[in-house]
Amino acid sequence: MKTWRDNVRKVVPYVPGEQPKRKVIKLNTNENPYPPSPKVEEALQGFDAECLRLYPDPDCFSLRTVLAEYYGFEPENVFVGVGSDDVISMAFMTFFNSDKPILFPDITYSFYSVWADLHKIPYETVAVDENFKIIKEDFYRENGGVIFPNPNAPTAICETLEFVKDILENNRDVVVIVDEAYIDFGGESVLELTREYDNLLVVQTFSKSRSMAGMRIGYAIGNQELIKAMNDVKFSFNSYTMNQSALYIGGEEVKDDEYFKKTTQKIIATREKTKERLKELGFEYTDSKANFLFVTHKTKKAKDIFEDLKQKDIFVRYFNLPRIDNYLRITIGTDEEMDSLITALKEIL
């Protein structure tokens, strides 16, 4: 019998990191352990609810202007979206319309392949080496576009500006997207290279270093032609994606640079301290420049550590995937949270 069910899209739903309702130590989704700037609280208090009756500015001009000023660009160099997921998906739609496959690392953010499938973009993954490092020369071949995170996730490894520049030099005919979701934790941003390379799009987010995962704000910076193309695509099917509170609150957050730098430095300090303590417990890890560690233990299996920690109400991330199924991704929390982690690990091991 024919039924409407025959035409329902078949999908494999993504399983996000667990969001336990009870009070636990949550080191599984790379959120910031510190609240957003006090300016955000103030901005919420001062937000004029009356204006909500009107549609938001589809151009998102106020937030684009604040971001442009902060990073030393023009508003025309900035695109904003509902989290970097929305921004990257829009960039895929806008720039990756070649018959040739786009390229990204085999171990990387899991959504790249999802968006490629969603937008029917052919893709090939490029294997990272045995130390999980991206081999840049493997990206020097004909392709429909390139994307990689820097630092990469979940490996936490950050490459240099020169490294990215080499990839750009060898990919002048396609758009190269550098996903800098975790760049503020010690990596070197390639934002400045957008002035030199008109095919470079740099994506960043408010969800990690800016403590605002709950507000869903991501942005891309690139030359005006790239940004215009993205805005044209956005306007072609949904003009009003960013709500007024996100546009306003986001702008206020960026203005409190002191707080932003202070909390980011605290996370970096906690990360470096945690590395040392994990080493003493027999862990090995990559040289993380992110707000998480990518670790494996010399003797005990990652999956078992993951389960044991969960029993103790400490949530970390385990990926049951080829090559990384003996690794854990551990978000950097507060010093107190990391103390609890270390104590728990001592008991487990």
Place this chain on the structure above:
Amino acid sequence: MKTWRDNVRKVVPYVPGEQPKRKVIKLNTNENPYPPSPKVEEALQGFDAECLRLYPDPDCFSLRTVLAEYYGFEPENVFVGVGSDDVISMAFMTFFNSDKPILFPDITYSFYSVWADLHKIPYETVAVDENFKIIKEDFYRENGGVIFPNPNAPTAICETLEFVKDILENNRDVVVIVDEAYIDFGGESVLELTREYDNLLVVQTFSKSRSMAGMRIGYAIGNQELIKAMNDVKFSFNSYTMNQSALYIGGEEVKDDEYFKKTTQKIIATREKTKERLKELGFEYTDSKANFLFVTHKTKKAKDIFEDLKQKDIFVRYFNLPRIDNYLRITIGTDEEMDSLITALKEIL
């Protein structure tokens, strides 16, 4: 020479209704002339900024629960998205995967064809009659799905529950979406029919009757199987679309039903009064059950009236499209705004 520009998506950007920066009388985008409920202001004041460091609940459970309780359903019957545009686009992706064309009226919300093109869904438009009424029998044929707004836009005409039921009876094998963006201004919702027809999806929005266009909240109500399918598709490529402020503030708005009913009634009263006054000035119009009027003048061309009003800083909507290029869509504002409109029209005519 090969360049990244070769692979940029070709689009025709949508031109939204003008959002003039200076103070004007804005009757062109069907926004609510009244601010949101005072509870929204209170909710913003009481919103805990600290929680913004965490990702929002991808299930949107709190808002779905409030909506479910309000309309007498279960949370499993409710899907929420970033405005009804996001909700409908997601429904298109989820349900319209047939090779047969989906059907919608030739004069209707302009984004249906946009989303069909975006998701590569074949479609055919069904002509409304000379009075702009939907001919239901024209939807009684093989198709891949059906969507229409009720009240329709920009015609403002609302059909009865029996009318919709006839369309459902003759379309049991496909999903039928009724877009009720404007239903609260005097129309009869078909929400109850979702209990009887498992293929009926009803979409509503916070942007019109709930005075919150700036917050970007839309929702769909239907049987649990339809809603689960939509959530699966959403989770497959973007789990975190609704930010925490929208989820929270939206819920608080729904709880102030008295304010919602009062402002909606005021708009209806203003509409009916405006109709009479426009008739005296030589206008003809459809029997609007929306927060806007669809009008034509017996002697003066719509486009000229549109331009003349703009000169007087009164913005209404003119569509340069076949069949409706001698009509104007005029949003119902406050009584004072409509007084200004009538005064201006008297001068123009």
